Amino acid sequence: MTLNLKALRIVLFVFALFLSASTLFGQSYPKVIAQSGDGIYLLLRRHGLDPSEHLKPFLELNQENLGQDNSLYAGRTYLLPTASTAAEAAVESSPVEKATSSPAVLVEPLFGKSYERVEIKDKQLQGAVYYLIAGHSGPDPGAIGKYGAYQLSEDEYAYDVTIRLARRLMEHSATVYMIIQDPDDGIRDENILKMDTDEVSYFGRPIPYDQKQRLRNRVADVNQLYLKHKGAHQRMLSIHIDSRSKGQNIDVFFYHHESSAPGLALAQRIHEVFTTKYNRHQPNREYFGTVTPRSSLYVVKYSHPPTVFVELGNIKNDKDQRRFIIPNNRQALANWLCDGIIADYKASN
Incomplete structure (x- = not known):
């Protein structure tokens, strides 16, 4: 009985991991190539995204592809956040956190x-x-x-x-x-x-x-x-x-x-x-x-x-x-x- 309960817990844990992974990797994001002179704000605005809403999701999506002080590399491909990812980020952050997390x-x-x-x-x-x-x-x-x-x-x-x-x-x-x-x-x-x-x-x-x-x-x-x-x-x-x-x-x-x-x-x-x-x-x-x-x-x-x-x-x-x-x-x-x-x-x- 104990072994069956442990086995059930393992199955549920693996299933939960599968669900979270499918949620993470099942989302497709538009891809754009940074041009010479682009900063994150400029890139977001060029593609119709408001930096006040989409900056944090962009940083999370591209954190391993950014230079010093979150600069962009010309010629590299970056993922653009969608409206849904921006909404999720807004829900996750309290008003105080959003105010203090804005870059100085x-x-x-x-x-x-x-x-x-x-x-x-x-x-x-x-x-x-x-x-x-x-x-x-x-x-x-x-x-x-x-x-x-x-x-x-x-x-x-x-x-x-x-x-x-x-x-x-x-x-x-x-x-x-x-x-x-x-x-x-x-x-x-x-x-x-x-x-x-x-x-x-x-x-x-x-x-x-x-x-x-x-x-x-x-x-x-x-x-x-x-x-x-x-x-x-x-x-x-x-x-x-x-x-x-x-x-x-x-x-x-x-x-x-x-x-x-x-x-x-x-x-x-x-x-x-x-x-x-x-x-x-x-x-x-x-x-x-x-x-x-x-x-x-x-x-x-x-x-x-x-x-x-x-x-x-x-x-x-x-x-x-x-x-x-x-x-x-x-x-x-x-x-x-x-x-x-x-x-x-x-x-x-």
Whole structure:
């Protein structure tokens, strides 16, 4: 009788192991290949997965295939978590555990080696989603200015300010989408930024030559991602540098859709920050930046999230050029934009 009971227990134990193994190995996961410059957040977002929900399952699925600080290896295959695995992870973790298990440091290779480690400073923007578009790019350099013997292209300087802004927003726990991405530039600290044409769209598509198609593609990417975050606080910024006569010194100014109250509010709050910063850092100089409706701009007109179109200055003017040629000034622009975004989020929630 005792032997039969022991045998029964062994059978039940083996059966339980079989069930757990079949549950584990019976699940199939989509496979993706990491591209050069991919971090986990970027990889998840490219495939329509929210990092706040899918980061932990991704780490568990791929823990033996990750580099230092959970970095990815370009060319390697990774498993993507499914909605069910994310749900299971959420059930297994208490709210406190989920809050404390979030990494204090993220690694985002898109920012470049010097800046890829992003320290999460606070949760001021947790739950907020931002879409950032650097103007022009790919085959279109945008406006061109001259600085001594060098040519300055709008897309390179707008991109550097935009990616710096992305990093600042992530430091405050925002979900950020860089809609235009350069796989090898990262954040750059040179005065003269080399012109190239290798930027791609968020989903990895090459940027077309046709201007209207370029605009359609980036707006379509934003709107596709927007649907995945329905109900969240979502905003978009499109960052540019203007081109006017060489002698015209202009300040940073902002456009919004005339029918978008949230777009207007965001533009005004960023404008208020710039006004305050100018008063503090250049007390003898009045700030002339403006907030203006301009609904005819394609990305303002057709993007689902409330949008602010930013012009950082005149690329042909000597004084304006110092605003974006000096790396610390580019960082200041990103910081001030971030401060205005935080003020807007706090006022909206």
